Amino acid sequence: MFLGSTMFRHRWLPIFLVAPLAVLVFLFFYAPVFQAFYWSFFLERPFGGGSEYVGWDNFARVLSDPEFWKASGRTVLFMATASSLAVLVPLILAIAADRAVRMSLPARNILVWPKGIAGASIGLVFSFVFNPFVGVLAPLNSLFPGIWNPSFDGFDAYISLIVAHVWGNIPFNFVILLAGLRAIPHTIIQAGAMDGAGPWRRILDVQLPLIMPQLFLTLVLEFTESVTSAFALIDTITKGGPGGATTLLVYKIYLDGFSSYDLSGASTQTAILMVFFILVATLQFVLLGRHINYER
Amino acid sequence: MNAVDTAIHVAAKSIRLADVTKAYGKVNVIPSLDIEFRSGEFTVILGPSGCGKSTLLQMIAGLERVTNGKILFGGKEVQDLEPKQRGCAMVFQNYALYPHMTVAENMSYSLKVAGMTKPERQARVKIVAGMLGLGDYLDRKPGQLSGGQRQRVAIGRAIIREPGVLLFDEPLSNLDAQLRHDTRIELADLHRRIGATTVFVTHDQVEAMTLADRILILNKGQVEQFDTPKAIYHRPASVFVAKFIGSPPMNILPAQGDGSVLRLSDGQVVGEYGLKGDFQLGIRPENVVVEQGMSGGLAAPVRFREDLGSHSIISVDIAGTPVRIATPFGGVVPDYTRLAVTFPMKALHLFDGQTGKAIPEGFGVASKDGK
Ligand SMILES: Nc1ncnc2c1ncn2[C@@H]1O[C@H](COP(=O)(O)OP(=O)(O)OP(=O)(O)O)[C@@H](O)[C@H]1O
Ligand SMILES: [Mg+2]
Numbered sequence: 001m002f003l004g005s006t007m008f009r010h011r012w013l014p015i016f017l018v019a020p021l022a023v024l025v026f027l028f029f030y031a032p033v034f035q036a037f038y039w040s041f042f043l044e045r046p047f048g049g050g051s052e053y054v055g056w057d058n059f060a061r062v063l064s065d066p067e068f069w070k071a072s073g074r075t076v077l078f079m080a081t082a083s084s085l086a087v088l089v090p091l092i093l094a095i096a097a098d099r100a101v102r103m104s105l106p107a108r109n110i111l112v113w114p115k116g117i118a119g120a121s122i123g124l125v126f127s128f129v130f131n132p133f134v135g136v137l138a139p140l141n142s143l144f145p146g147i148w149n150p151s152f153d154g155f156d157a158y159i160s161l162i163v164a165h166v167w168g169n170i171p172f173n174f175v176i177l178l179a180g181l182r183a184i185p186h187t188i189i190q191a192g193a194m195d196g197a198g199p200w201r202r203i204l205d206v207q208l209p210l211i212m213p214q215l216f217l218t219l220v221l222e223f224t225e226s227v228t229s230a231f232a233l234i235d236t237i238t239k240g241g242p243g244g245a246t247t248l249l250v251y252k253i254y255l256d257g258f259s260s261y262d263l264s265g266a267s268t269q270t271a272i273l274m275v276f277f278i279l280v281a282t283l284q285f286v287l288l289g290r291h292i293n294y295e296r
Numbered sequence: 297m298n299a300v301d302t303a304i305h306v307a308a309k310s311i312r313l314a315d316v317t318k319a320y321g322k323v324n325v326i327p328s329l330d331i332e333f334r335s336g337e338f339t340v341i342l343g344p345s346g347c348g349k350s351t352l353l354q355m356i357a358g359l360e361r362v363t364n365g366k367i368l369f370g371g372k373e374v375q376d377l378e379p380k381q382r383g384c385a386m387v388f389q390n391y392a393l394y395p396h397m398t399v400a401e402n403m404s405y406s407l408k409v410a411g412m413t414k415p416e417r418q419a420r421v422k423i424v425a426g427m428l429g430l431g432d433y434l435d436r437k438p439g440q441l442s443g444g445q446r447q448r449v450a451i452g453r454a455i456i457r458e459p460g461v462l463l464f465d466e467p468l469s470n471l472d473a474q475l476r477h478d479t480r481i482e483l484a485d486l487h488r489r490i491g492a493t494t495v496f497v498t499h500d501q502v503e504a505m506t507l508a509d510r511i512l513i514l515n516k517g518q519v520e521q522f523d524t525p526k527a528i529y530h531r532p533a534s535v536f537v538a539k540f541i542g543s544p545p546m547n548i549l550p551a552q553g554d555g556s557v558l559r560l561s562d563g564q565v566v567g568e569y570g571l572k573g574d575f576q577l578g579i580r581p582e583n584v585v586v587e588q589g590m591s592g593g594l595a596a597p598v599r600f601r602e603d604l605g606s607h608s609i610i611s612v613d614i615a616g617t618p619v620r621i622a623t624p625f626g627g628v629v630p631d632y633t634r635l636a637v638t639f640p641m642k643a644l645h646l647f648d649g650q651t652g653k654a655i656p657e658g659f660g661v662a663s664k665d666g667k
Contacts, residue, residue: 187392190359194379195406195453205405209396 033274037268058268068269070244073253075227078161078248082230083222086166087215090173095173097204098181126164126237154245157238161246165226173218180214181207192216220284224277249273301446308336308493309370309460311356316365316375318517325351326517328365335370338487338494340504342540343514349497352514353463356495358382369461380409384461385454389469391446393453400425400434403452424452425488444475451483455490462492468503480506503539505529513537534613537653538578538645544609546645547584547619553579560615564594567641574649581609581622583643584666586635593638596621612637 040058042051062068184207192202208215231250234240240247240255247255249269257266310332318326333339341349341478354360356367358379374382381501385406388578393402403424404417412420428448438446447467454462467483468476478565484507486493498504504511505525513520513536520540521533532538536540538546550561551574558569558577566577587593596612596619610621612635621665 185390185392187388187390188394190354190357190389191386191392191394191453192405193359193379194357194384194386196409197405198380201409206394212396246516 033270036267036270036274039264041269044263044265044267054264057229058264059272062265062268062272067244067252068249071247071249074158074245074247075249078158078230079223079226082162082165083219083226085162086169086222086226087173087218089166090170090218091177091215093170094174094181095207097178100201122242126160126167128235152242154242157242157246160237161230161233164237165230168229168233169222171224173222176214177211177294180211182227184210216284220281223280227273227277305457307460308491310335310368311351311461311495312357312366312368312371312491314366314368315532316355316367317363318348318355318360319363324517329517329519331512331519331522332493333493334509337491337509338484338493338496339510339512340508340510341495341497341514342499342501342504343520345499347514348517349514350465352384353465353495356461357384357386357463359386370441371494380658382461383457383459384463384545385457385459386463386465387447387450387454387467391438391450391470393446393449398435398437399430399441399449402438402449402544402601403456406453406457420456424456427455428452428482443471444479447471447475447479451486455486455492458490458494462494464494464496464498466497466499469499473534476500476503483507501543503524505541513540531654532578532645533654535576535578535647538647542580544620544622546578546580548619549577549579549615549617549619550649551575560594561617562615566594566639566644571655575655576647576649576652577639578645578647579619579639579643581620582619582624583640584619584623585638585640586610586623587638588630590632590634591636593636596635596637598633598635610635625636 039051041053041055043054044051045059061207188206188210192206197205227248227250230248231254234246234251235254236250238246240251250273253266253269253273256262256269304391313329313331316326316329317324329352341350341352344543351360355362355375358374358377358381362375365375366373369382372511394405397405400421401420404412404421407417407420421434422431425434428451430445430448430452433441433445433449438449447470450467468479478502487507496503496507508525510523511528512522514566515536521528521537523533527597528537529541532541532546535548539548551566552559552561553569553571553575555570555572556568558566558575560566560577585593594614596614599613599618601610601611602609607623610623612619612621614637621635647653648655
């Protein structure tokens with residue numbers, strides 16, 4: 001393209017620079033995904049030693065399994081609530097930060113740190129935070145016994161996951177959204193004020209429309225991220241329980257594949273999940289992408 | 297005038313700043329201002345970069361708070377009111393159009409916020425778009441317009457509400473020379489038709505001279521002079537103003553009065569003068585008279601000449617100070633390396649040697665022409 005031809009005289013240099021990442025992405029993303037698609041049409045033996053082509057049998061089996069549909073339902077619910085909260089909370093913070101608090105550099109850095117923490121660590125920390133006996137909600141339990149107990153109450157467990165997820169995703173989304181807000185020329189906001197719009201009206205009519213690209217980006221990333229990153233949180237906080245209440249599809253795939261050794265079933269569900277992601281992302285681009293094209 | 301012309305009516309208000317000060321933290325941007333912009337008047341604020349022009353405009357608009365003092369619109373205190381309660385409209389230097397709204401939406405946003413119904417808004421947009429020649433662009437986004445068209449949309453957005461006070465912050469500085477000229481003329485015409493009290497900030501003295509009823513010259517947040525363009529040109533109140541206005545600006549030379557004559561720093565006599573002390577002598581480039589011979593008058597070795605077609609600018613040294621001379625239209629100045637020039641007494645401006653303030657008239661020298 002234009003950039004390529006002006007910046008890189010050497011035609012192999014860009015390829016060379018991209019190669020390490022491309023290899024990683026291929027080895028650890030595309031290859032397994034293709035493998036999963038391939039396996040979903042075979043009946044695999046758990047410890048190797050041959051496989052048998054079974055056509056759509058795996059899909060028929062998975063799709064008729066009520067547990068699959070329950071896990072899918074939980075996944076969609078988690079995706080909807082966790083990702084919208086993980087965008088909404090940072091959005092509110094970013095608007096607040098943009099309005100009055102000219103945040104200092106240290107403050108900004110501190111807010112970004114959680115981004116550097118692995119999902120499993122967040123999960124571990126939150127499993128303590130949410131522990132009904134020693135966690136932050138323990139006092140609530142001593143006042144109203146039994147009001148908070150994620151290890152018995154599926155709803156509480158679900159909330160724990162969502163809070164942990166939102167917490168871990170605030171920094172990135174906050175930075176993106178704040179950057180978007182800061183990029184709006186100050187005079188446009190002033191023009192809004194001159195036109196008689198108060199602060200709330202300006203957020204609604206001017207600022208939000210102008211950060212649509214950033215909102216769109218965070219939402220797209222969140223939709224997929226909320227589903228995939230949930231694994232580490234589930235594994236450390238709830239182990240899919242209580243009673244399967246927090247067994248999302250990613251966790252079910254893991255259980256089926258690595259605990260029950262149903263490799264074909266796990267592959268099939270992975271394939272279905274992939275197709276679902278692709279559909280969601282396409283839909284987002286078609287529905288949202290159309291409305292956010294303008295020149296600054 | 298046709299029907300369109302009369303469709304925008306404003307109730308112009310006077311603007312008075314009473315002992316207004318403005319500080320950002322410890323930085324005292326405006327030490328104290330006490331001025332009045334008369335109702336319906338077109339005032340241009342002129343001053344060097346960073347002197348507080350935008351700050352002043354934003355305080356009038358309500359976008360910045362005054363640190364101290366009062367702002368009165370038509371006698372009513374407004375310094376604590378929000379922008380929307382003040383009823384000013386503003387045109388920004390970078391237009392500040394809403395990129396996600398069409399031209400029509402941009403122009404009518406204030407009406408929408410004010411709760412006007414859609415048919416009413418459309419009718420108004422039609423009138424204003426007609427005035428500004430934007431009728432064909434109503435459905436475009438700002439990104440699809442040229443600089444001049446965007447500027448018009450910004451002006452349309454400002455006048456559509458029929459504001460009593462119109463504020464412009466360097467609205468033409470992003471336009472090319474031709475468009476600047478055209479828009480300037482349109483603005484003058486627009487002002488004549490709608491008659492809002494207008495405050496217009498610019499760096500450009502041509503804009504100032506041609507548009508203004510009165511020019512306010514600011515220097516470090518203080519008023520250097522606030523007068524008609526003519527008075528500012530012909531009777532500058534200080535060396536600062538004298539150097540700021542005119543292209544090329546007025547020549548300033550240090551001079552001394554010994555009670556009988558006025559001498560330049562190298563002892564050459566400029567003319568008879570009755571006061572003693574240090575002065576700064578001002579003379580406009582077009583008022584310097586070049587003698588026909590090479591002697592008589594002040595010695596002026598030529599540094600270089602710039603031929604501008606209609607006339608030329610000759611840079612010379614007089615008593616060690618660079619002085620520019622503008623030759624009269626069509627006039628021919630001999631091609632000497634040394635000129636002899638005289639300063640006609642009636643064209644001389646005299647300023648205090650220390651303060652730079654103009655020495656009041658009546659001292660014999662500084663009786664100015666053109667007043
Ligand atoms: N928000 C602010 N905080 C601190 N200082 C400011 C702020 N805004 C302006 N200033 C300072 O106030 C002074 C006046 O600024 P202002 O923008 O009014 O200048 P101006 O005359 O409009 O200049 P220009 O012609 O370059 O636009 C400048 O020295 C500027 O640095
Ligand atoms: Mg300015």
